[in-house]
Amino acid sequence: MIEKGVKIAEPTGTLGVLLVGLGAVSTTFIAGVQAIRRGIGKPIGSLTQMGTIRLGKRTEGRVPKIKDFVPLARLDDLVFGAWDIFEDDAYEAALHAGVLEKELLAVLEPELREIKPMRAVFDRAYVKRLNGTNVKTGRTKYELAEQLIEDIETFRARHRCARLVMIWCGSTEIYMEPRPEVHGSLDAFERGLKENSPSIAPSMIYAYAALRCRVPFANAAPNLTVDIPALIELAQRNHVPIAGKDLKTGQTLLKTIIAPGLKARLLGLSGWYSTNILGNRDGEVLDDPESFRTKEESKRSVLDYILQPELYPDLYGDFVHLVRINYYPPRGDNKEGWDNIDIFGWLGYPMQIKINFLCRDSILAAPLVLDLVLFLDLAQRCGMRGIQEWLSFYFKSPMTAPGLYPEHDLFIQLMKLKNTLRYLRGEELITHLGLEYYD
Ligand SMILES: NC(=O)c1ccc[n+]([C@@H]2O[C@H](COP(=O)([O-])OP(=O)(O)OC[C@H]3O[C@@H](n4cnc5c(N)ncnc54)[C@H](O)[C@@H]3O)[C@@H](O)[C@H]2O)c1
Numbered sequence: 001m002i003e004k005g006v007k008i009a010e011p012t013g014t015l016g017v018l019l020v021g022l023g024a025v026s027t028t029f030i031a032g033v034q035a036i037r038r039g040i041g042k043p044i045g046s047l048t049q050m051g052t053i054r055l056g057k058r059t060e061g062r063v064p065k066i067k068d069f070v071p072l073a074r075l076d077d078l079v080f081g082a083w084d085i086f087e088d089d090a091y092e093a094a095l096h097a098g099v100l101e102k103e104l105l106a107v108l109e110p111e112l113r114e115i116k117p118m119r120a121v122f123d124r125a126y127v128k129r130l131n132g133t134n135v136k137t138g139r140t141k142y143e144l145a146e147q148l149i150e151d152i153e154t155f156r157a158r159h160r161c162a163r164l165v166m167i168w169c170g171s172t173e174i175y176m177e178p179r180p181e182v183h184g185s186l187d188a189f190e191r192g193l194k195e196n197s198p199s200i201a202p203s204m205i206y207a208y209a210a211l212r213c214r215v216p217f218a219n220a221a222p223n224l225t226v227d228i229p230a231l232i233e234l235a236q237r238n239h240v241p242i243a244g245k246d247l248k249t250g251q252t253l254l255k256t257i258i259a260p261g262l263k264a265r266l267l268g269l270s271g272w273y274s275t276n277i278l279g280n281r282d283g284e285v286l287d288d289p290e291s292f293r294t295k296e297e298s299k300r301s302v303l304d305y306i307l308q309p310e311l312y313p314d315l316y317g318d319f320v321h322l323v324r325i326n327y328y329p330p331r332g333d334n335k336e337g338w339d340n341i342d343i344f345g346w347l348g349y350p351m352q353i354k355i356n357f358l359c360r361d362s363i364l365a366a367p368l369v370l371d372l373v374l375f376l377d378l379a380q381r382c383g384m385r386g387i388q389e390w391l392s393f394y395f396k397s398p399m400t401a402p403g404l405y406p407e408h409d410l411f412i413q414l415m416k417l418k419n420t421l422r423y424l425r426g427e428e429l430i431t432h433l434g435l436e437y438y439d
Pocket residue numbers: 020021022023024025026083084085086097120121122123127130132169170171172173202203220221222246247248249250280281282285360361362364365
Protein backbone atom coordinates (compact mmCIF):
# COMPACT_ATOMS: atom_id res chain seq x y z
CA MET A 1 0.00 0.00 0.00
CA ILE A 2 1.10 3.56 -0.71
CA GLU A 3 2.24 5.42 2.43
CA LYS A 4 0.41 8.45 3.74
CA GLY A 5 2.12 11.65 2.57
CA VAL A 6 4.13 9.82 -0.08
CA LYS A 7 6.77 11.79 -1.96
CA ILE A 8 5.26 12.76 -5.32
CA ALA A 9 7.49 13.37 -8.35
CA GLU A 10 6.89 16.78 -9.94
CA PRO A 11 4.96 16.83 -13.25
CA THR A 12 7.77 18.37 -15.28
CA GLY A 13 7.87 18.13 -19.08
CA THR A 14 5.29 17.15 -21.65
CA LEU A 15 2.44 14.73 -20.92
CA GLY A 16 1.36 12.85 -24.05
CA VAL A 17 -2.35 11.96 -24.19
CA LEU A 18 -3.06 9.02 -26.49
CA LEU A 19 -6.72 8.60 -27.39
CA VAL A 20 -8.07 5.47 -29.00
CA GLY A 21 -10.88 6.69 -31.22
CA LEU A 22 -11.03 10.26 -32.52
CA GLY A 23 -14.80 10.67 -32.30
CA ALA A 24 -17.19 12.95 -30.45
CA VAL A 25 -15.76 12.54 -26.95
CA SER A 26 -12.09 12.75 -27.96
CA THR A 27 -12.47 15.78 -30.22
CA THR A 28 -14.65 17.64 -27.71
CA PHE A 29 -12.01 16.98 -25.08
CA ILE A 30 -9.05 18.03 -27.26
CA ALA A 31 -10.73 21.13 -28.71
CA GLY A 32 -11.96 22.04 -25.24
CA VAL A 33 -8.46 21.92 -23.76
CA GLN A 34 -7.16 24.01 -26.65
CA ALA A 35 -9.94 26.58 -26.17
CA ILE A 36 -9.28 26.74 -22.42
CA ARG A 37 -5.55 27.19 -23.03
CA ARG A 38 -6.35 30.18 -25.24
CA GLY A 39 -8.68 31.63 -22.61
CA ILE A 40 -11.81 31.31 -24.79
CA GLY A 41 -13.59 28.74 -22.66
CA LYS A 42 -13.79 27.54 -19.06
CA PRO A 43 -13.14 23.96 -17.84
CA ILE A 44 -16.66 23.52 -16.48
CA GLY A 45 -17.32 20.05 -15.10
CA SER A 46 -13.67 19.31 -14.35
CA LEU A 47 -12.80 18.55 -10.74
CA THR A 48 -9.08 18.92 -11.39
CA GLN A 49 -9.53 22.42 -12.81
CA MET A 50 -12.39 23.91 -10.80
CA GLY A 51 -12.80 21.67 -7.75
CA THR A 52 -11.69 22.54 -4.24
CA ILE A 53 -10.82 20.38 -1.26
CA ARG A 54 -11.41 21.16 2.39
CA LEU A 55 -8.45 20.46 4.67
CA GLY A 56 -8.47 20.17 8.45
CA LYS A 57 -11.28 21.58 10.57
CA ARG A 58 -14.07 23.77 9.18
CA THR A 59 -12.78 26.59 11.39
CA GLU A 60 -9.35 26.55 9.72
CA GLY A 61 -10.70 27.88 6.44
CA ARG A 62 -8.22 25.88 4.36
CA VAL A 63 -9.95 25.12 1.04
CA PRO A 64 -7.41 25.11 -1.80
CA LYS A 65 -8.19 24.25 -5.38
CA ILE A 66 -7.40 20.60 -6.07
CA LYS A 67 -4.89 21.61 -8.74
CA ASP A 68 -3.02 23.70 -6.16
CA PHE A 69 -3.13 20.92 -3.57
CA VAL A 70 -1.70 18.02 -5.61
CA PRO A 71 0.93 18.40 -8.33
CA LEU A 72 -0.96 17.91 -11.61
CA ALA A 73 0.29 18.37 -15.16
CA ARG A 74 -0.64 21.77 -16.57
CA LEU A 75 -2.98 22.01 -19.55
CA ASP A 76 -0.18 23.77 -21.47
CA ASP A 77 1.96 20.65 -21.10
CA LEU A 78 -0.52 18.28 -22.80
CA VAL A 79 0.07 17.01 -26.33
CA PHE A 80 -2.45 14.81 -28.12
CA GLY A 81 -2.27 11.75 -30.35
CA ALA A 82 -4.97 9.33 -31.54
CA TRP A 83 -5.83 6.23 -33.50
CA ASP A 84 -8.99 5.89 -35.58
CA ILE A 85 -10.31 3.68 -38.35
CA PHE A 86 -11.22 6.85 -40.31
CA GLU A 87 -8.54 9.14 -41.72
CA ASP A 88 -10.20 12.41 -40.71
CA ASP A 89 -7.91 14.69 -38.72
CA ALA A 90 -9.20 16.10 -35.42
CA TYR A 91 -10.70 19.16 -37.14
CA GLU A 92 -12.70 17.11 -39.65
CA ALA A 93 -13.67 14.57 -36.98
CA ALA A 94 -14.90 17.37 -34.68
CA LEU A 95 -16.97 18.86 -37.53
CA HIS A 96 -18.43 15.43 -38.22
CA ALA A 97 -19.24 14.87 -34.55
CA GLY A 98 -21.21 18.12 -34.59
CA VAL A 99 -20.81 18.86 -30.88
CA LEU A 100 -18.91 22.18 -30.95
CA GLU A 101 -19.87 25.13 -33.11
CA LYS A 102 -18.14 25.63 -36.45
CA GLU A 103 -17.03 29.12 -35.39
CA LEU A 104 -15.12 27.76 -32.40
CA LEU A 105 -13.60 24.97 -34.46
CA ALA A 106 -12.49 27.48 -37.10
CA VAL A 107 -10.45 29.33 -34.46
CA LEU A 108 -8.80 26.07 -33.36
CA GLU A 109 -8.43 24.62 -36.86
CA PRO A 110 -4.62 24.87 -37.23
CA GLU A 111 -3.98 22.96 -33.97
CA LEU A 112 -6.71 20.42 -34.62
CA ARG A 113 -5.47 19.73 -38.15
CA GLU A 114 -2.12 18.63 -36.73
CA ILE A 115 -3.73 15.65 -35.00
CA LYS A 116 -3.95 12.96 -37.63
CA PRO A 117 -5.07 9.52 -36.52
CA MET A 118 -2.64 6.64 -36.59
CA ARG A 119 -3.82 3.42 -38.22
CA ALA A 120 -6.12 1.53 -35.89
CA VAL A 121 -6.28 -2.05 -34.71
CA PHE A 122 -9.83 -2.86 -35.72
CA ASP A 123 -12.01 -5.84 -36.46
CA ARG A 124 -15.64 -5.52 -37.53
CA ALA A 125 -16.50 -8.65 -35.62
CA TYR A 126 -16.35 -6.51 -32.44
CA VAL A 127 -18.08 -3.32 -33.69
CA LYS A 128 -20.54 -4.39 -36.35
CA ARG A 129 -21.87 -1.03 -37.46
CA LEU A 130 -18.52 0.51 -38.47
CA ASN A 131 -16.24 0.05 -41.43
CA GLY A 132 -13.10 2.13 -41.99
CA THR A 133 -9.93 1.88 -44.03
CA ASN A 134 -7.33 3.42 -41.71
CA VAL A 135 -6.48 0.06 -40.14
CA LYS A 136 -3.38 -1.99 -39.49
CA THR A 137 -2.78 -5.45 -40.86
CA GLY A 138 -0.83 -8.18 -39.15
CA ARG A 139 -0.71 -11.98 -39.13
CA THR A 140 -1.48 -12.21 -35.42
CA LYS A 141 -2.94 -10.06 -32.68
CA TYR A 142 0.49 -10.17 -31.07
CA GLU A 143 1.97 -8.55 -34.19
CA LEU A 144 -0.72 -5.86 -34.01
CA ALA A 145 0.18 -5.21 -30.37
CA GLU A 146 3.83 -4.82 -31.40
CA GLN A 147 2.79 -2.25 -34.02
CA LEU A 148 0.89 -0.28 -31.38
CA ILE A 149 3.92 -0.38 -29.09
CA GLU A 150 5.95 1.07 -31.93
CA ASP A 151 3.35 3.84 -32.43
CA ILE A 152 3.51 4.68 -28.72
CA GLU A 153 7.28 4.84 -28.64
CA THR A 154 7.45 6.88 -31.87
CA PHE A 155 4.94 9.35 -30.42
CA ARG A 156 6.88 9.54 -27.16
CA ALA A 157 10.12 10.33 -28.99
CA ARG A 158 8.64 12.72 -31.57
CA HIS A 159 6.92 14.89 -28.96
CA ARG A 160 9.65 14.42 -26.32
CA CYS A 161 7.05 13.25 -23.81
CA ALA A 162 8.18 12.92 -20.24
CA ARG A 163 5.12 10.74 -19.55
CA LEU A 164 2.11 9.33 -21.39
CA VAL A 165 -1.50 8.32 -20.61
CA MET A 166 -3.85 6.33 -22.87
CA ILE A 167 -7.67 6.51 -22.82
CA TRP A 168 -9.99 4.22 -24.81
CA CYS A 169 -12.59 6.60 -26.30
CA GLY A 170 -13.40 4.17 -29.11
CA SER A 171 -16.80 2.70 -29.94
CA THR A 172 -18.52 0.22 -27.67
CA GLU A 173 -17.51 -3.32 -28.60
CA ILE A 174 -19.80 -6.35 -28.49
CA TYR A 175 -20.65 -7.94 -25.16
CA MET A 176 -18.03 -10.41 -23.94
CA GLU A 177 -17.81 -12.51 -20.78
CA PRO A 178 -14.37 -12.97 -19.21
CA ARG A 179 -12.85 -16.29 -20.32
CA PRO A 180 -10.37 -17.70 -17.79
CA GLU A 181 -8.58 -19.79 -20.44
CA VAL A 182 -7.55 -16.59 -22.30
CA HIS A 183 -8.07 -13.73 -19.83
CA GLY A 184 -7.12 -15.55 -16.64
CA SER A 185 -3.37 -14.86 -16.66
CA LEU A 186 -0.82 -12.88 -18.61
CA ASP A 187 0.72 -16.07 -20.03
CA ALA A 188 -2.64 -17.26 -21.29
CA PHE A 189 -3.39 -13.82 -22.76
CA GLU A 190 -0.07 -13.63 -24.62
CA ARG A 191 -0.69 -17.12 -25.97
CA GLY A 192 -4.12 -15.94 -27.09
CA LEU A 193 -2.56 -12.93 -28.87
CA LYS A 194 -0.22 -15.24 -30.76
CA GLU A 195 -3.01 -17.69 -31.60
CA ASN A 196 -5.49 -14.96 -32.65
CA SER A 197 -7.99 -15.91 -29.97
CA PRO A 198 -11.46 -14.50 -30.74
CA SER A 199 -11.76 -13.71 -27.00
CA ILE A 200 -9.26 -10.87 -27.47
CA ALA A 201 -11.00 -7.72 -28.70
CA PRO A 202 -9.09 -4.78 -30.26
CA SER A 203 -9.53 -2.67 -27.11
CA MET A 204 -7.64 -5.33 -25.15
CA ILE A 205 -4.76 -5.14 -27.63
CA TYR A 206 -4.45 -1.37 -27.07
CA ALA A 207 -4.58 -1.84 -23.30
CA TYR A 208 -1.92 -4.54 -23.49
CA ALA A 209 0.34 -2.29 -25.61
CA ALA A 210 -0.11 0.63 -23.20
CA LEU A 211 0.73 -1.47 -20.15
CA ARG A 212 3.76 -3.01 -21.87
CA CYS A 213 5.00 0.58 -22.39
CA ARG A 214 4.16 1.44 -18.75
CA VAL A 215 1.50 3.90 -19.90
CA PRO A 216 -1.50 4.35 -17.54
CA PHE A 217 -4.74 3.26 -19.21
CA ALA A 218 -8.40 4.18 -18.65
CA ASN A 219 -11.45 2.81 -20.41
CA ALA A 220 -14.19 5.35 -21.17
CA ALA A 221 -16.44 2.69 -22.74
CA PRO A 222 -18.22 -0.32 -21.21
CA ASN A 223 -16.13 -3.04 -22.97
CA LEU A 224 -14.20 -5.47 -20.76
CA THR A 225 -10.87 -4.23 -22.15
CA VAL A 226 -8.45 -3.83 -19.22
CA ASP A 227 -10.86 -5.36 -16.66
CA ILE A 228 -9.49 -8.89 -16.95
CA PRO A 229 -7.05 -10.69 -14.64
CA ALA A 230 -4.35 -10.95 -17.34
CA LEU A 231 -4.12 -7.17 -17.83
CA ILE A 232 -4.53 -6.39 -14.14
CA GLU A 233 -1.54 -8.68 -13.60
CA LEU A 234 0.45 -6.81 -16.26
CA ALA A 235 -0.49 -3.46 -14.69
CA GLN A 236 0.72 -4.70 -11.29
CA ARG A 237 3.89 -6.16 -12.70
CA ASN A 238 4.80 -3.01 -14.67
CA HIS A 239 3.67 -0.57 -11.95
CA VAL A 240 0.98 1.05 -14.08
CA PRO A 241 -2.34 2.51 -12.84
CA ILE A 242 -5.53 1.48 -14.67
CA ALA A 243 -9.18 2.54 -14.41
CA GLY A 244 -12.59 1.92 -16.00
CA LYS A 245 -15.24 1.29 -17.18
CA ASP A 246 -17.70 3.53 -19.05
CA LEU A 247 -17.82 7.24 -18.25
CA LYS A 248 -20.62 8.21 -15.92
CA THR A 249 -22.49 10.96 -17.78
CA GLY A 250 -26.14 11.71 -18.60
CA GLN A 251 -28.82 9.40 -17.33
CA THR A 252 -26.61 7.19 -15.17
CA LEU A 253 -25.06 10.24 -13.53
CA LEU A 254 -28.54 11.40 -12.50
CA LYS A 255 -29.40 7.88 -11.33
CA THR A 256 -26.41 7.78 -9.01
CA ILE A 257 -27.34 11.21 -7.65
CA ILE A 258 -31.04 10.46 -7.05
CA ALA A 259 -30.97 6.82 -5.91
CA PRO A 260 -28.71 7.50 -2.88
CA GLY A 261 -31.13 10.28 -1.87
CA LEU A 262 -34.17 8.00 -2.03
CA LYS A 263 -32.31 5.37 -0.03
CA ALA A 264 -31.13 7.92 2.52
CA ARG A 265 -34.80 8.78 3.23
CA LEU A 266 -35.85 5.10 3.06
CA LEU A 267 -38.32 5.71 0.26
CA GLY A 268 -39.22 2.52 -1.61
CA LEU A 269 -38.85 1.88 -5.33
CA SER A 270 -41.23 -0.17 -7.44
CA GLY A 271 -39.86 0.72 -10.85
CA TRP A 272 -37.36 2.86 -12.77
CA TYR A 273 -37.84 3.17 -16.49
CA SER A 274 -35.13 5.01 -18.42
CA THR A 275 -35.26 5.66 -22.11
CA ASN A 276 -33.31 8.00 -24.33
CA ILE A 277 -32.79 9.07 -27.91
CA LEU A 278 -29.45 9.98 -29.42
CA GLY A 279 -28.23 10.37 -32.95
CA ASN A 280 -24.45 10.43 -32.90
CA ARG A 281 -22.10 7.68 -34.10
CA ASP A 282 -22.10 6.19 -30.61
CA GLY A 283 -25.89 5.84 -30.95
CA GLU A 284 -25.46 4.18 -34.33
CA VAL A 285 -22.99 1.65 -32.88
CA LEU A 286 -25.29 1.00 -29.92
CA ASP A 287 -28.12 0.28 -32.36
CA ASP A 288 -26.43 -3.09 -32.85
CA PRO A 289 -27.86 -5.45 -30.21
CA GLU A 290 -24.46 -6.93 -29.32
CA SER A 291 -22.88 -3.54 -28.60
CA PHE A 292 -26.06 -2.44 -26.81
CA ARG A 293 -25.84 -5.43 -24.49
CA THR A 294 -22.41 -4.24 -23.28
CA LYS A 295 -23.87 -0.80 -22.51
CA GLU A 296 -27.02 -2.23 -20.95
CA GLU A 297 -25.07 -4.42 -18.52
CA SER A 298 -22.99 -1.40 -17.54
CA LYS A 299 -26.06 0.79 -16.91
CA ARG A 300 -28.26 -1.76 -15.16
CA SER A 301 -26.20 -2.89 -12.21
CA VAL A 302 -26.01 0.64 -10.75
CA LEU A 303 -29.34 0.55 -8.89
CA ASP A 304 -28.82 -2.92 -7.39
CA TYR A 305 -25.54 -1.87 -5.82
CA ILE A 306 -26.78 1.47 -4.54
CA LEU A 307 -30.12 0.27 -3.17
CA GLN A 308 -28.90 -3.04 -1.70
CA PRO A 309 -32.18 -5.02 -2.01
CA GLU A 310 -30.76 -7.78 0.18
CA LEU A 311 -30.53 -5.35 3.11
CA TYR A 312 -33.85 -3.58 2.40
CA PRO A 313 -36.23 -6.23 1.01
CA ASP A 314 -39.37 -4.20 1.88
CA LEU A 315 -38.12 -1.17 -0.04
CA TYR A 316 -36.05 -2.52 -2.90
CA GLY A 317 -36.70 -6.27 -3.01
CA ASP A 318 -38.92 -6.18 -6.06
CA PHE A 319 -38.32 -3.20 -8.37
CA VAL A 320 -38.38 -3.26 -12.17
CA HIS A 321 -35.46 -1.51 -13.88
CA LEU A 322 -35.58 -1.04 -17.66
CA VAL A 323 -33.11 0.87 -19.83
CA ARG A 324 -33.71 1.68 -23.49
CA ILE A 325 -31.44 3.49 -25.95
CA ASN A 326 -32.92 4.52 -29.29
CA TYR A 327 -30.83 5.65 -32.23
CA TYR A 328 -32.55 8.75 -33.60
CA PRO A 329 -30.29 10.60 -36.07
CA PRO A 330 -31.92 14.09 -36.00
CA ARG A 331 -30.70 14.64 -32.44
CA GLY A 332 -27.01 14.15 -33.12
CA ASP A 333 -24.99 14.39 -29.90
CA ASN A 334 -27.81 16.23 -28.09
CA LYS A 335 -29.30 13.27 -26.32
CA GLU A 336 -32.67 13.44 -24.61
CA GLY A 337 -33.39 11.12 -21.71
CA TRP A 338 -36.60 10.40 -19.85
CA ASP A 339 -36.83 8.69 -16.50
CA ASN A 340 -40.03 7.57 -14.89
CA ILE A 341 -39.44 6.62 -11.28
CA ASP A 342 -42.21 4.91 -9.31
CA ILE A 343 -41.54 5.28 -5.62
CA PHE A 344 -43.56 4.67 -2.47
CA GLY A 345 -43.60 6.24 0.99
CA TRP A 346 -45.23 5.95 4.42
CA LEU A 347 -47.66 2.99 4.53
CA GLY A 348 -46.79 2.17 0.92
CA TYR A 349 -48.48 5.17 -0.75
CA PRO A 350 -47.21 5.50 -4.34
CA MET A 351 -45.61 8.61 -5.88
CA GLN A 352 -43.87 9.34 -9.18
CA ILE A 353 -40.86 11.34 -10.28
CA LYS A 354 -40.36 12.30 -13.95
CA ILE A 355 -37.07 13.53 -15.30
CA ASN A 356 -36.49 14.91 -18.76
CA PHE A 357 -32.77 15.53 -19.24
CA LEU A 358 -31.83 17.34 -22.45
CA CYS A 359 -28.13 16.77 -22.22
CA ARG A 360 -25.08 16.94 -24.45
CA ASP A 361 -23.25 13.69 -24.16
CA SER A 362 -19.75 14.73 -25.12
CA ILE A 363 -19.97 18.04 -23.22
CA LEU A 364 -20.53 15.94 -20.10
CA ALA A 365 -17.81 13.44 -21.02
CA ALA A 366 -14.94 15.77 -22.00
CA PRO A 367 -14.11 17.09 -18.49
CA LEU A 368 -14.08 13.53 -17.19
CA VAL A 369 -11.50 12.53 -19.78
CA LEU A 370 -9.35 15.49 -18.73
CA ASP A 371 -9.57 14.57 -15.04
CA LEU A 372 -8.75 10.93 -15.76
CA VAL A 373 -5.68 11.90 -17.76
CA LEU A 374 -4.39 14.16 -14.98
CA PHE A 375 -5.27 11.85 -12.08
CA LEU A 376 -3.82 8.73 -13.74
CA ASP A 377 -0.62 10.63 -14.38
CA LEU A 378 -0.63 11.76 -10.72
CA ALA A 379 -1.23 8.16 -9.59
CA GLN A 380 1.76 6.95 -11.56
CA ARG A 381 3.99 9.65 -10.10
CA CYS A 382 2.81 8.57 -6.64
CA GLY A 383 3.82 4.96 -7.35
CA MET A 384 0.21 3.70 -7.41
CA ARG A 385 -0.41 0.70 -9.64
CA GLY A 386 -3.19 -1.61 -10.77
CA ILE A 387 -6.88 -0.73 -10.28
CA GLN A 388 -7.46 2.85 -9.09
CA GLU A 389 -10.74 2.42 -7.26
CA TRP A 390 -10.59 6.02 -5.99
CA LEU A 391 -11.42 7.05 -9.58
CA SER A 392 -14.80 5.21 -9.42
CA PHE A 393 -16.36 8.70 -9.37
CA TYR A 394 -15.92 8.84 -13.13
CA PHE A 395 -17.40 5.48 -14.14
CA LYS A 396 -20.72 3.71 -14.60
CA SER A 397 -19.16 0.35 -13.87
CA PRO A 398 -16.14 0.96 -11.66
CA MET A 399 -13.35 -1.60 -11.56
CA THR A 400 -12.66 -3.05 -8.13
CA ALA A 401 -10.40 -5.63 -6.55
CA PRO A 402 -11.76 -9.20 -6.92
CA GLY A 403 -14.46 -9.92 -4.33
CA LEU A 404 -15.34 -6.26 -3.68
CA TYR A 405 -18.62 -4.81 -4.87
CA PRO A 406 -18.30 -1.52 -6.74
CA GLU A 407 -19.30 1.70 -5.02
CA HIS A 408 -21.79 3.59 -7.23
CA ASP A 409 -23.08 6.33 -4.93
CA LEU A 410 -21.67 9.55 -6.41
CA PHE A 411 -21.23 11.18 -3.01
CA ILE A 412 -19.35 8.24 -1.49
CA GLN A 413 -17.23 8.14 -4.64
CA LEU A 414 -16.38 11.84 -4.29
CA MET A 415 -15.49 11.42 -0.62
CA LYS A 416 -13.26 8.46 -1.52
CA LEU A 417 -11.52 10.48 -4.23
CA LYS A 418 -10.92 13.51 -2.02
CA ASN A 419 -9.82 11.39 0.94
CA THR A 420 -7.32 9.66 -1.34
CA LEU A 421 -5.87 13.05 -2.28
CA ARG A 422 -5.74 14.09 1.41
CA TYR A 423 -4.00 10.81 2.24
CA LEU A 424 -1.45 11.25 -0.54
CA ARG A 425 -0.63 14.71 0.82
CA GLY A 426 -0.42 13.53 4.44
CA GLU A 427 -3.54 15.47 5.55
CA GLU A 428 -6.14 14.13 8.00
CA LEU A 429 -9.08 12.34 6.37
CA ILE A 430 -12.41 14.07 6.82
CA THR A 431 -15.09 12.08 8.66
CA HIS A 432 -17.69 14.88 9.00
CA LEU A 433 -18.11 13.91 12.68
CA GLY A 434 -17.83 17.46 14.05
CA LEU A 435 -18.65 16.60 17.70
CA GLU A 436 -15.60 18.52 18.88
CA TYR A 437 -17.31 21.83 18.09
CA TYR A 438 -19.92 21.13 20.82
CA ASP A 439 -17.74 20.00 23.73
N1 LIG B 1 -21.10 10.90 -22.67
C1 LIG B 1 -20.56 10.15 -23.58
O1 LIG B 1 -20.42 10.59 -24.69
C2 LIG B 1 -20.10 8.80 -23.22
C3 LIG B 1 -20.35 8.36 -21.94
C4 LIG B 1 -19.92 7.11 -21.57
C5 LIG B 1 -19.24 6.32 -22.47
N2 LIG B 1 -19.04 6.76 -23.72
C6 LIG B 1 -18.37 5.84 -24.63
O2 LIG B 1 -17.23 6.45 -25.17
C7 LIG B 1 -16.99 5.92 -26.45
C8 LIG B 1 -16.81 7.06 -27.43
O3 LIG B 1 -18.01 7.80 -27.56
P1 LIG B 1 -18.18 8.84 -28.75
O4 LIG B 1 -19.48 9.50 -28.56
O5 LIG B 1 -16.94 9.64 -28.90
O6 LIG B 1 -18.32 7.85 -30.00
P2 LIG B 1 -17.89 8.13 -31.50
O7 LIG B 1 -18.57 7.08 -32.31
O8 LIG B 1 -18.11 9.56 -31.89
O9 LIG B 1 -16.32 7.91 -31.50
C9 LIG B 1 -15.74 6.64 -31.39
C10 LIG B 1 -14.61 6.58 -32.39
O10 LIG B 1 -13.90 5.37 -32.16
C11 LIG B 1 -13.46 4.90 -33.42
N3 LIG B 1 -13.09 3.48 -33.24
C12 LIG B 1 -13.90 2.41 -33.10
N4 LIG B 1 -13.16 1.30 -32.94
C13 LIG B 1 -11.86 1.68 -32.98
C14 LIG B 1 -10.64 0.98 -32.85
N5 LIG B 1 -10.61 -0.32 -32.68
N6 LIG B 1 -9.50 1.70 -32.92
C15 LIG B 1 -9.52 3.04 -33.10
N7 LIG B 1 -10.66 3.76 -33.24
C16 LIG B 1 -11.81 3.08 -33.16
C17 LIG B 1 -14.63 5.17 -34.32
O11 LIG B 1 -14.24 5.17 -35.67
C18 LIG B 1 -15.09 6.54 -33.84
O12 LIG B 1 -14.49 7.59 -34.56
C19 LIG B 1 -18.17 5.03 -26.78
O13 LIG B 1 -17.83 3.69 -26.52
C20 LIG B 1 -19.22 5.49 -25.83
O14 LIG B 1 -20.16 4.48 -25.51
C21 LIG B 1 -19.44 7.98 -24.13
